[in-house]
Amino acid sequence: MVDSQQTERYYQDNPVARYVVLIVVCISSFLTPVSLSGSFVAVPAISEDLHVSAVYASWIPAAFLLSNLLMMLPAGRLADQHGRKRIFLIGGVLFSIGSLIAGFAQTIELLLFSRVIQGISSAMFFTTGMAIITSVFQQGRGAALGWLVASIYLGLTCGPLLGGWVTEQFGWQAVFWFPLPLVIIVLMLAGLTMKGEWRSAQADRLDLVGTLYMAIGMIGVFVGLSMLPDLKATIGLVIGAVFIGIFIHHCYTVPSPLVRLNLVLGNRPFSRALAASIMVYASNYGLIFLLSLYLQYNRGMTPTTAGQVLMVQAIVMTLLAPLAGRLSDRYRPRLLATLGCLAMVAGLALLVVTVGPATPIWIILLCLMAFGVGFGLFSTPNTNSVLGSVPPERLGMSSALLNLSRLLGQMLGTAVITLLMSLMIGQAKITPEHYTDLMEVVRWAVGLSLIFALAATYFSKERPLAVSV
Structure with a gap:
């Protein structure tokens, strides 16, 4: 069953098959964030064991993000051309290889190389998974995407907690190994139960x-x-x-x-949706990594305790995303997405005026909850409004562009953190004499994140109601 139209009819007539695909894709979407966010709290342990500077430490998440970003559009093009299921399976195999190399790495160079492999494979997972869900669910797409987003946030929820516990019990290497059993399950389920293939007859060559x-x-x-x-x-x-x-x-x-910029930039609804996504992720991604360092260095928390604090944001996102997906099938997604941006602005504004070496933890938790509400209300409605309006032959590239906007935002946020680290701490290791400098980095990062969130609110609010490409 290779023909895309036959595949579409098969899933329209078999609701059980649709939900099997949803489960497989949701598990795969859980894997990358649980591995990524789990590695955040392991960064101090990695830095100590491999004797790396603050700038090198910031490259541990950055190497993943940069390679992920660079592969996103090629993965979307290859998926449309050669089949989304095929690229999905290849991504799972590569992710396993990258995770194994990361766990055995004895130098920072080999670890960063493994992060590049993980980033490339994650792009193949994310791009194809979202496009497959959009193809399978012709009705109830918002709810299905809500569960997909919830699985991503569940990974972000479990990642810091599991990563902190695994780091303390078994060492930082185990952070990269514990997702591997789930990867094997995903590959087996996808190969045995995911029927048919999805590709575009009009796909351009890479x-x-x-x-x-x-x-x-x-x-x-x-x-x-x-x-x-x-x-x-x-x-x-x-x-x-x-x-x-x-x-x-x-x-x-x-x-x-690689991307038809004239169609993207010339279409105001689509480009505004992408711009809002870039700004939302820029406001939060690098900041969460920095807060992990702040909680461990400036506040003296263990990796497990820091992970427990950071997981609050992801818990709220996980609970809210399915509801936001259902609401986006009934109400204007733009309104929900804009409310999400405003929630993030509120949380960042509170953090701007309160963050310091002795900020009460309940304030940090309140800000993280606001971030969770913001992401929960923004992500699924924004995704549903775009993917629900594109023709099937463009789902791969449209999904890739949405994921690219997420990664551009994450890279922008990470680049800001890396730049601040370089300017204020430099090549030195983060030791007690640098804790004051790290606190200054946090203050600047929070202020810049607030600016990004305000820009996201503007782009989300000002985009037209209809989106088409």
Whole structure:
């Protein structure tokens, strides 16, 4: 059953099969965030064991994000061209390989290499999983996407807690190993129960030249930001900016570009939805990583305790996302998404005026709850409004663009943290004499996150009601 139309009819006539696919994709969507957020609380232990500086420590999540971002659009194109299920399965195998290498890494260079593999495979998981759910659920799509988002947030919930406990009991290496049994289960279930295939008869071939231009540009900008104020940083930023310009020109001049920028930028509803997504994730992602360091270094918490505090945000997101998905099938998604942005603004505003070395933990928890409400109300409605309006042959790339916007936001937030770390702490390890500098990094990061959240509110509020590409 390779024909996409036959596959669509099969799932329309078999509700049990639809929910089996939903379960498989939800488990896979749980894996990446549980591994990623679990590694956050392990960063101090990794830094101590491998003797790495603050900047290198910030590259542990950054390497994952950058490789994930660079692979997102190629993964969407390959999924439309060669089959979403096939790319999904390949992503699972690669994720397993990357996790094994990470656990055995004895140097920071090998660990960062394994994070690159994990980032590439995660892009294949996320892009194809969301597109498969959208293809299978012609009705009740919002509710299905809500469960998908909830599984992601459940991974974020369990990650810090499990990561902290595993780090304390078995060492940081085990953080990268404990998701492996679930990966094996996903691969077995997908191979045995996920019937048919989804591909586009009109899919363009992968634009390798454009992919190369984008990769050089993104790497140049990100590496340059992490090295400021060194002269090499300026060179990296210039090279990155030049290649991003070349990539944009390339997308407008070739017949089958990696992304059709004229369609994306020329469509105001779609571009505003992507812009809002970028700003939302920029406001939160790097900050959560930094709060993990703050709780352990400045507040003296163990990895497990820090994980318990950080999981509050993800718990709220997990509980709210399915409800927001159902509501987005009945009410205007733009309204729900904008309310989510406002909740994040409220939480960040409170953190701006209260964060310090002795901030009451209940205030930190209250802010994290506001972040959870914000993400819970924003993510599913924003996704449903976009994917519900695109033709089936563009689901792979549309899903990739949505995930790309998430990653661009995460990379922007991480780049800000990396830049602040580089400027205020430099290449030194984070020791007690640097705790005051780390506190200053936290204050600046919270203020910049508030600006990002305000921008997200504007883009979400001002986009038109209809979205089409």
